[in-house]
Amino acid sequence: MIKLVIGTNVKKDTKFVNENNTLRQELEAAHIDYTRGSVNLDGVTLVPADLDKTFAQHGIKDKCYLLQVIKADNAA
Numbered sequence: 001m002i003k004l005v006i007g008t009n010v011k012k013d014t015k016f017v018n019e020n021n022t023l024r025q026e027l028e029a030a031h032i033d034y035t036r037g038s039v040n041l042d043g044v045t046l047v048p049a050d051l052d053k054t055f056a057q058h059g060i061k062d063k064c065y066l067l068q069v070i071k072a073d074n075a076a
Contacts, residue, residue: 002055003063006030008037008070017055023066024051037070 001016017026027034039046042064
């Protein structure tokens with residue numbers, strides 16, 4: 001089991017997940033709209049194809065942060 005901190009730059013939750021789950025599965029289970037900003041795994045920005053990889057395929061073994069950074073309309 002992996003300790004996952006999942007959320008947005010506004011709200012985060014911690015849960016334990018199976019290493020064979022995909023990132024997309026966990027984002028959808030947490031009701032996070034990953035189309036409205038960039039998604040980061042331990043601070044690394046992901047491309048859409050990365051969301052269908054498992055935590056194990058990303059090399060995650062113990063814990064990680066999966067965060068969606070919301071785009072701001074007034075960001076410079």
